[in-house]
Amino acid sequence: MKNQIAILAGGMGTRLRERSGDLPKPMVPVLGKPVLHHQIELCRKHGFTHIALLVQHRHERISEYFGDGSAFGVRISYAIEDEPRGTSGALRDALPLLADRFLLLYGDTFMDVDLRKLWNAHAAAGAAGTLFLHPNDHPQDSDLVDIDADGTVRAILPYPHPDGREVRNLVNAALYVLDRAGLEDVTPAEGKADIAKHMFPRMLELGRRLHGYVTPEYIKDMGTPERLDKVERDFIAGLPERLSGRHLRSAVFLDRDGTINREVTHLSSPDQLELLPGAATAIRRLNRSGKLAVVVTNQPVVARGDVSFAGLDRIHARLESQLGTGGAFIDGLYLCPHHPDKGFPGEVAELKGPCSCRKPEPGLIDQACRDLSIGRQDSWMVGDTTSDVEAGRRAGVRTVLLRTGHAGGDAKHAVRPDYIAPDLADAVEWILDGHARLSRRMAPIAVEASRGRRLVLIGGLARAGKSYAAQVLKELLHALGRQAHTISLDGWLKPATERTEGTGVRDRFDLVAASSAIAAAAASGSRTVLSEPLYDRLARTAGPLHIEHSIGPDDVIIVEGVPALLIDTLRDLPTVLRVYVDVAPTTRQARLDKDYAWRGTPSSEQAATQAAREFDETPVVEPSRVFSDFVVEREVEGEE
CATH class of the missing domain: 3.40.50.1000 (HAD superfamily/HAD-like)
Incomplete structure (x- = not known):
């Protein structure tokens, strides 16, 4: 059987010489093992055991390490270049060793790719060649590929790119499946030629179909010290595994x-x-x-x-x-x-x-x-x-x-x-870091709430993070097998025209209506519907829309809002759990500033509005923490 894998392993590794000395580039270690060793293990893992190594510089170092491949569970043969012929030239000279269809890898790339899936995609595409494509974080200095909606390659766009060129970020990752037939026609028998810059464009000129295989799987060129360091950091962080598709x-x-x-x-x-x-x-x-x-x-x-x-x-x-x-x-x-x-x-x-x-x-x-x-x-x-x-x-x-x-x-x-954030940066910060941190803090509360509690009240000053805490608690309770509903007291805020800043936090809410609706749902022994008004923060009034909560007799009702711990009729119920959420004053101030800016509050009015709010809230709400069963001290994880 001819080889189904060809690996271009003739590189000198000039840019890596400060790390590797005179080693050939494929022998540069990644986490203590040559990158070529990683590649051969990947080939064997996916059932490709016949491998041709296309070598040139210090090729004896490679053959001494791998031999005939038997120690690695594969069969290896060698195609030795006397003079460098470029990637396309080396491939043309090695064609007699290769099968009618073969995978082509570059020996300076670290990858975690399902090679069998790529192989099958090529067979299904019916193309002369399939190019592994992916977006990367430096497309401006990468070879790009233009494909149509069906994945057919329209053009190869090598680096450097002319000013003003704007195409999809689809980078040629230097991993291919190729049919051997006709490859001799697209590479000169002598001299240097490059696969991406010469061979593929020539195939397109001749009308041969190339297919683009787009996938998020991990593949990186590690041909410079900086890129090598990045590959090792990615591997340690588990990035290749998360992108692999095995899960x-x-x-x-x-x-x-x-x-x-x-x-x-x-x-x-x-x-x-x-x-x-x-x-x-x-x-x-x-x-x-x-x-x-x-x-x-x-x-x-x-x-x-x-x-x-x-x-x-x-x-x-x-x-x-x-x-x-x-x-x-x-x-x-x-x-x-x-x-x-x-x-x-x-x-x-x-x-x-x-x-x-x-x-x-x-x-x-x-x-x-x-x-x-x-x-x-x-x-x-x-x-x-x-x-x-x-x-x-x-x-x-x-x-x-x-x-x-x-x-x-x-x-x-x-x-x-589930959550509201000022912008995409804040949302990503919450998704990647804040959500997990707050989940850890809320876990003991979720365990306690799951033990027969009917009502959870979450109070604290404005912008302390109550709504985030309520939603995380809801998610944790669902994981523990308890259905839960979050209710915001903001839905019962009086219209702006009916409330006056500085007259007390209780006066800003219709707490009689809110507590009546919530208490009735909490006391019901059968399924009931609680209609919660949706508050429009820009208009500063409850709008026409409502959320209809269908609450079962065993469900947990989570109520969050500034005065949540100030409602005596709810706070003293026998099955209630009381939670106070606090945050550093500087963090809370930053959130308030963002909120005022979003609402368009003139800077000249912000100080007076905030002073009235502090007069309303702080002396009344802060002491309510003494009623709480849990106090959640929050870091900077996101907005309320």
Whole structure:
């Protein structure tokens, strides 16, 4: 049997010489073992045991280490270059050793890739070659590949790129499946030639089909000291394992407009796209964590006739290019081009009407989960509208509503997000770090609440983090087998015109109505419905929408709000658990400042408003911690 694997192992490793001396590049150790050793183990793991090593510089060091491969559970043969011929030249000279179809690896890449799945994808594509493609954090100095919607390669775009080029961030990762037939025709018999720069473009010129295989699996060039260090850090942190697909991946699903880039009504040109401050940095954090960053966006501009699919591709090329400049990338982009309404000039008739992909329908998230092997338990939906929140709820992932873009002002759905954050950076901080920290703090409270408690009251000063604590407690109780409901007392805030700052915190709420509704639900021995008004923080009044909580007789009711521990009729119930949430004054002040800025409160009014609030709240609310069974001292994990 001829070899099914060819590994280009002739590199000198000039840029790594300070680390490796005169070792050939494939012998440079990664965590104490040559990178080529890692590759051969990967090949064997996926059932590829016939390997040809294409060697040149200090090749005896490689053959002394690996021999015929028997010690590694494989069969190795060697193709030795007398003179360097480049990657394509070395491959052409080694073709007699190779099977009719073979995998081609570069000896200076560290990878954790399902090689068998890649092999099968090539067979299904019916192409002459399949290129492993992935986004990376430095597309500006990488070879990029342009593919169509079916994955057919349209062009190879080698580095350096001309100024102004904006294409998808799909990097040629130097891992291929190739059919041997015809390869001699696309590489000269003498002289140097490169696979990406010469062989693939020549194949496209001849009309041979190349297929792009896009995957988030881990593969990195470790050809410089900096990249070698990064590979080792990634390995120790478990990044290759999280991206491998051996287990369901976790993802953060991101809306586009108003979440990543500034909201523009019916955005239809790349020139209109501008990233929000901090968006690229936030997405880069997701990339480094191993959580996939997947965009799910409604784009009715296509159905309206405002922009074509080709035009939308150019917009998304601009998006990926700008993110790439910021060292960030997205792992997938799913869009709905439909629009339910008719009557627009130039509209596309076949895209009009209802569909299963337009948010709040969960179709885009469902499709991404299937394509990218994403699990829902540890995944999130982040957006700026109630449609985003409702789509996440229907898809079974946690939700974060941002105060950028529409900030929930669309008010199309009576739904409360699990969490609210000022912007994408704060949301990512919460997702990656804050949620786990607060979950650890709330765990003892969840255990106690699960022991026959009917009502949990969570109080504290404004912006202490009560709503976050309530939602985390709800999640923990669900994990313990107890159904729970979160109720915000903000729904019973009196309209701004009916309350006066400085007259006492109790006077700002209709606590009689709130306590009556909550007490009735807590006392019910059968299933009952509690109607909670939804509060509009910008309008400073409860809007027309309500959340209807269907509460069973064994469910836990979690009530959060500034005066939660001040309502005697609830605080003294026999099955109540009382929790006080506190936070450092500097953190709370920063949150208040962000809140005032978001509401558009003039700076000249902020000091007076805050002074009145402090007069209302602090002397009354702070002493209520003495009524609590638990005090949660919070760090900077996010906003309330």
